[in-house]
Amino acid sequence: MQNSEVFILAIESSCDDTAAAVLHNDKVLSNVVANQLIHNQYGGVVPELASRAHQQNIVPVIDAALRKANVQKDQLTAIAFTQGPGLMGSLLVGSSFSKSLSLALKIPLIAVNHMHAHILAHFIDEEGFDKPEFPFLALTISGGHTQIVKVNGFFDMEIIGETTDDAVGEAFDKSAKILGLPYPGGPLIDKYAKLGNPKAFTFTKPKVPGLDFSFSGLKTAILYFIQKNKLENPNFIEENLNDICASIQHTIIEILMDKLKLAVKETGIKQIAIGGGVSANSGIRTRLKESEAQYGWKTFIPKFEYTTDNAAMIGIVGYQKYLSKRFETSAVVSKARIQF
Numbered sequence: 001m002q003n004s005e006v007f008i009l010a011i012e013s014s015c016d017d018t019a020a021a022v023l024h025n026d027k028v029l030s031n032v033v034a035n036q037l038i039h040n041q042y043g044g045v046v047p048e049l050a051s052r053a054h055q056q057n058i059v060p061v062i063d064a065a066l067r068k069a070n071v072q073k074d075q076l077t078a079i080a081f082t083q084g085p086g087l088m089g090s091l092l093v094g095s096s097f098s099k100s101l102s103l104a105l106k107i108p109l110i111a112v113n114h115m116h117a118h119i120l121a122h123f124i125d126e127e128g129f130d131k132p133e134f135p136f137l138a139l140t141i142s143g144g145h146t147q148i149v150k151v152n153g154f155f156d157m158e159i160i161g162e163t164t165d166d167a168v169g170e171a172f173d174k175s176a177k178i179l180g181l182p183y184p185g186g187p188l189i190d191k192y193a194k195l196g197n198p199k200a201f202t203f204t205k206p207k208v209p210g211l212d213f214s215f216s217g218l219k220t221a222i223l224y225f226i227q228k229n230k231l232e233n234p235n236f237i238e239e240n241l242n243d244i245c246a247s248i249q250h251t252i253i254e255i256l257m258d259k260l261k262l263a264v265k266e267t268g269i270k271q272i273a274i275g276g277g278v279s280a281n282s283g284i285r286t287r288l289k290e291s292e293a294q295y296g297w298k299t300f301i302p303k304f305e306y307t308t309d310n311a312a313m314i315g316i317v318g319y320q321k322y323l324s325k326r327f328e329t330s331a332v333v334s335k336a337r338i339q340f
Helices: 037-042 047-069 088-105 114-123 168-178 186-193 216-232 236-267 282-295 312-323
Strands: 007-012 018-024 027-034 078-084 109-113 136-141 146-153 156-162 271-275 298-300
Touching (some): 027 312, 168 216, 186 236
Parallel strands (some): 007 078
Antiparallel strands (some): 007 018, 018 027
């Protein structure tokens, strides 16, 4: 039976963002994220620097989340934290703090799979946002993952398609790097794509059987395309940046849509939810909304702040796990790779 006074403190530290949130049942009272800008100068996340920054940020971020929620530590019902997947050093900072706090407060400890959280973020009680009904299909797209998941229940999920090599987020970021754009480049491709012609240049979509994805070949094709055209015109990128970005983004979106259409055909499920950092991409969001009228789908796009790594999504899984008493002891271990 639902307890009307469940307060979950959620902690997320899987990569380079230190995040904490406080939920009252399925409603978010606060959701605080500290970004680590130090990685920008290196063109990617440096694991050792990330874990050090988490150590500096975790106490202030949790304090800010509690203050913003106007919740005292002795009001907390449980602590939820990201167990994995992610960078091991970063995960350990969050798990160590969570274990210590749960022991000190004598309240339950709840371990959360980061990828489950991206999917179940749709069940946060947010005004103006509908919640999907089981079963539904979830497309989880991020810098490290590209998956199509059949979601039968809160804790009954099956991966029916995934990338065989690179994730879609990496395809965006590496393409941006080829174009000479700064890290993180994915949002910049999205920005310039809005100003360009998506049909200006054609890139071959990889032929991968079934519901699986592959993006390594596309990255190579983009690299060779840029190299060839720069030999003929050294100013090719500068003169065609918007069109190049629009064409790259269009190709990636069509790859995702082709697999979603196949997944709907094979499962008969027409409810589609997206999650993960790349679901913040405006082109993907627009294309998915268009599919409602085009294919008769019902689509679910999360609130922007719940797309990138955040603790609110950890908290909603923590709440559902609390209701079913899925608790851990302090012996629970963080896992860089975790069984889905």
